[in-house]
Amino acid sequence: MMKNHFRILSFAFVIITIFSCDTDDNPEPNPIQDDFPDLQLFLDRFAEEASFRGFDLNLSGLDAVYVDEINRNDAPYCGYGYIIHPQTGRRTVEISRAPNCNWAALSDIQRENLFFHEMGHAFLNLPHDNALKCDGRPLSLMTDEFNIFEIYRAGEEELRTYYLDELFDRVAASEQCIDFGQDFDQDPAFFKNELEDGFWNFSNDNGNYQVSRGVHEDSGVPYLGISSEGDGQNTGYIYKEILVPNIPEGASVTLRTKINAENLQGPGVAIALRIYETEIGNTGANLVETATLTTENDPIGGTLEDHVLELTLSNFTRRTIFMIPFAVMMPGTEGKAYFDDFEIVVEDAS
Template identity: 70%
Template sequence: MKQYFKLLTILILSIFLFSCESSDDPDLTPVQEEFPDLQIFVDRFVEEAQLRGYTLDLSNVDAEYTDELTRNDITFCGIGYVNFQQTGRRTVLISKAEYCAWATKSDLERENLFFHELGHAVLNLPHDNALKCDGKPLSMMTEQFNTFEIYKEGEEELRTYYLDELFDRLVANEQCIDFGQDFGQDPVFFANDMSDPSWNFSNDNGNYQVSRGVHENSETTYLGISSEGNGQNTGYIYKQLDAPNIPEGASVTLRTKVNAENLQGPGVAIALRVYEREIGTTGATTTESHLLSTEPNPVSGDLNDYVMELTLPNFTRKTIFMIPFAVMMPGTEGQAYFDDFEIIVEDMP
């Protein structure tokens, strides 16, 4: 009986030891949590920032799941807000919707999307659709590629580059960049294209009338501003250009030809505002790096293809967006046309 008991004990102990050893088998894949606490990715982002010399306190950032993300009738898998309307806080929302398949994504795929949204919410970055010469996105802030797969398993060097560029946009200058055009042959970076609806204006409560169109007699595009002289503030038309894909060190000129008949009062002007971001402890702040304007010296009277231009002599990829303006000054009476309103890129280094 004692020998039988001893044999049974050894057998039970062997089964137990075998079971423990089997649980450590490297071929067994652990079950991944479908909707882990998103703070995991916030903390990882802080660690990546620390590796690059930035100390972040992101306790002011909300990271939450939502059943579905829709904005302007468009569905999203993630959205990053610098200032979420409902709370006034930096916020990242991740969709649980089946079409996003977050529950089945790998940890690295989830990191891709989440870091992209933190680029918006914490680093104040717009989308950047520039390409490398090999066709890959220049920045993980692209919106033209699968945001879950900007870098993949085994692409550690690529991951390092994209995170480096996320915190320092100048890192991209070490890459071969596809600028989308040969500025030596075609220097026009931006023009008043009538197929582009995303222009904005300020009419000072209706004291200015603004328009965009094409002159029938010449097929020249124009920005038009008119007033009866009642404007108390400036009237203007403008367009925000996010992440301009322009060579480092190039000369950038805003240029237009103004036409008007008997424009009375102070007159019209143009302006160019340029913005960068500065990363602080609680996230980035957006600051104006340059303000170029002819507003101190507006023009009026009879104007026939009067050339107005402003030049930024040394463009930098630190620029996250720039805004060109066509302006009518307060107290001006009459109508002015800003023809061939465009931005020219010249003098590449």
């Protein structure tokens, strides 16, 4: 199995440690008497909604606090959710008192929208999710592309119930008409290695592997490249984190690539796919690895020409928070391998 993969877990955890929501679309205010109500009101309500859905929560390890303002990279925010607060180390929701947020004049339901969104970050370990329903509405309360104060409004009880159902269990969205952004029957490629995508990571075992990304001049095919002189003590790999993949519940998901190499000596190369979800516990959600698919136990070497490697997850779940595909070179391998047409394809079970 791939060594040093805990580095990947750490990297993934950092990505979903801090979330924020800006305030460019502040709604029209609905004045209320109590300017800054105790945030415990919304904590109690969140726990009550969780209880309705079968979760018994202990929120004593989470801080909900007002702050004078929230600014990150010179941008103002009205709410911020931390899984680990940088000063206290605790789960924290911050609500801004800044005039641009107009919190004092918001209605109770508008405040709830923002607060529950931030609890999604801080307590449920959820990243933003910008998938859409077929009617153009956000699929999730965790969107950051809509007015976060009004994902659902006063009197929209059925809509509110749906968004809170989905907040605690992403599979609830499967009952909706979802805009997947493509017809998987006509275009099954959910993900491809494209050269302009710079968000790739690698482990080179202290320089014992050389990794590269490029396009073959003769064919124009994009590749992931890994080479070594055989000195690697651990695996060398390239990987990509794919957050909140918008894939149908129950679909078949296949990682596929074509390997090209000349006289690859030693154990050889492989591919892997790891799947992660969040699991809601009494004191907060935790990141869990729910599936690991790999060909590392049967690597390939020698001279290879468009040798197809693939792994298939037969029953995708929308509880998936992110998945990570890997191109891998095994320890002790000498030579260079190209992983061409590195892609993830989807076959919709419906």
